[in-house]
Amino acid sequence: MDARAPLAAGAAMRGVRYAAWRFVLQRASAAVLALCVVVHLATIIFAVRHGLTAGAIVARMQASAFWPAFYVVFVIAVAIHAPLGLRTIADEWLSLRGRATDVALAAIALVLLGGGLYAVASLAG
Amino acid sequence: MQNPAEDRPRTFPVRIWRGDANGAFQQFDVPRHASQTVLDVVTHVQRHLDPSLAYRYACRVGMCGSCAMTVNGKARWTCRTHVDTVAVDGTLEIAPLNHLPILRDLVVDMAPFFDKWAAARGQFSATATRRDDFAKVSPSSPARRAIDATIECIGCGVCYASCDVVEWKPDYLGPAALNRAWTLVNDVRDGDGVARLRAIAADGGCQSCHTHQSCTRSCPKHLSPTASIAGLKRLVARAAMKGTL
Numbered sequence: 357m358d359a360r361a362p363l364a365a366g367a368a369m370r371g372v373r374y375a376a377w378r379f380v381l382q383r384a385s386a387a388v389l390a391l392c393v394v395v396h397l398a399t400i401i402f403a404v405r406h407g408l409t410a411g412a413i414v415a416r417m418q419a420s421a422f423w424p425a426f427y428v429v430f431v432i433a434v435a436i437h438a439p440l441g442l443r444t445i446a447d448e449w450l451s452l453r454g455r456a457t458d459v460a461l462a463a464i465a466l467v468l469l470g471g472g473l474y475a476v477a478s479l480a481g
Numbered sequence: 482m483q484n485p486a487e488d489r490p491r492t493f494p495v496r497i498w499r500g501d502a503n504g505a506f507q508q509f510d511v512p513r514h515a516s517q518t519v520l521d522v523v524t525h526v527q528r529h530l531d532p533s534l535a536y537r538y539a540c541r542v543g544m545c546g547s548c549a550m551t552v553n554g555k556a557r558w559t560c561r562t563h564v565d566t567v568a569v570d571g572t573l574e575i576a577p578l579n580h581l582p583i584l585r586d587l588v589v590d591m592a593p594f595f596d597k598w599a600a601a602r603g604q605f606s607a608t609a610t611r612r613d614d615f616a617k618v619s620p621s622s623p624a625r626r627a628i629d630a631t632i633e634c635i636g637c638g639v640c641y642a643s644c645d646v647v648e649w650k651p652d653y654l655g656p657a658a659l660n661r662a663w664t665l666v667n668d669v670r671d672g673d674g675v676a677r678l679r680a681i682a683a684d685g686g687c688q689s690c691h692t693h694q695s696c697t698r699s700c701p702k703h704l705s706p707t708a709s710i711a712g713l714k715r716l717v718a719r720a721a722m723k724g725t726l
Contacts, residue, residue: 369726372683376721379688379714444689448649 378440385437392430417479424480431472439465490514493568495522497534498576502583506574507531519552519559519567523575523587536587543701546637550587551576556642558701578642594638594657601658602680605665606673616670624667631664631709633702640696640706652685656696656706659687663709666716678720687713 403412417423439461446452446461490512499507509526520538527534538548543561550559553567553574564573581589609616618625640656641647647655654662662681665671681687687710696706720726 368683369679372679373721373726375684375686375688376682376717376726380718380721383718448646 378443381436382440385433385440388429388433389437392426392433395426396430414479414481417476418481424476427476427479428473431469431476434472435465435469438468493564494572495526496572496574497523497526497587498583499534499586500583501585504583504586506576513564517564519550519557519562519564519573519575520548522564522573523550523559534587535585544635546635549578549637549639549642551578551642556639556699558637558639561701578638580642580644580647581638589638591638594641594655595636597654597658598636598661600680601654601662601686602673602677603658603661603665604673605668606671608670608672618669624669627667627712628664631660631667631704634660634664634704635702637701639699639701643695643699645693645695646689646691650685650689653689654681654686656690656710659690659713660704660706660709662687663712666713675725678716679726681713682717682720682726687717690714 400408403416417427442464443457443461446457492510493513495509495511496506497509498504509530511522511525511530514521520541523534523536524538527536536548536550538560539545540547541560543558546558548559549556551557552559552562553569555567556578557567559575567573575587577583577587577589581591581594584590620626634657636657638657640660644653644656646653659681662677665677666674690707690710692707692711694707697704697708700706717726
């Protein structure tokens, strides 16, 4: 970008990059979620067939670093993917757009991230 | 001796939109003929029943793209649509194209549609001058073959009128403008690549497409704007990650 370009053009360029990155992050998080959801569901089905107890779940979460790490990745992907999807729904179906909407969606992202990580930390002990 | 009543062609009811966006359908009884097109029907109404009916057409043979209307709920070229293939219970409902301002009756203002072609940088930007030699483009090169798949668009607006995202997000550039941008992205003689990529990566650009493929299903030229938009999405994603947007 030309250093002498007006500030408005700079803001527009940032807007273009943000729009492109939102797209990349939405698709990348979707790819991560596709894998995570399959593993998560397969694990639940496996656990139910072998007697599901709260103790067994906590024991598995604390047995190795794999499961806490897996769910940290899962939670981060959800915290990215869900607000971006809601942003599109808000824009296209409710005509909600602009700064206030983005702030609300950022708050949703933080709640999902915080709540998810808190749950993982609690189970991983 | 034939019964004179049998000589008269039988008629069928046709409902045609009248007025602007606040208008209403008006019913006409139109004589039914073999191999009759929807454009024939509209023309009959204008010439014989109500000369004040406004509609638009030029070539009558599927070359110009100016006669597109909504026929029984779907955007179509009226000149290439036989009444036989679209009549529901022997009736037709003919309305102007969706997603564009209605000027009068069956005529819409195409300006917003073509403004989006301009916004998507749909203009060719030459890098050579008249003193340069002809560009040598191999017909079998991947870029030229990608152009083959897109170049036949005649800008009729059927895809734009059929697109859900255009309805939900009025600043979405739409399938035709993005198909045009993809055509030029693949044109090795064009010099406006980065600016065009920025134009189609902004909010309302190619990323807004939900891949419903209504454009591809409705295109009278059997093009696939969906495939063009997918190509643009790949370019935008790559450019974002490389930091070249």
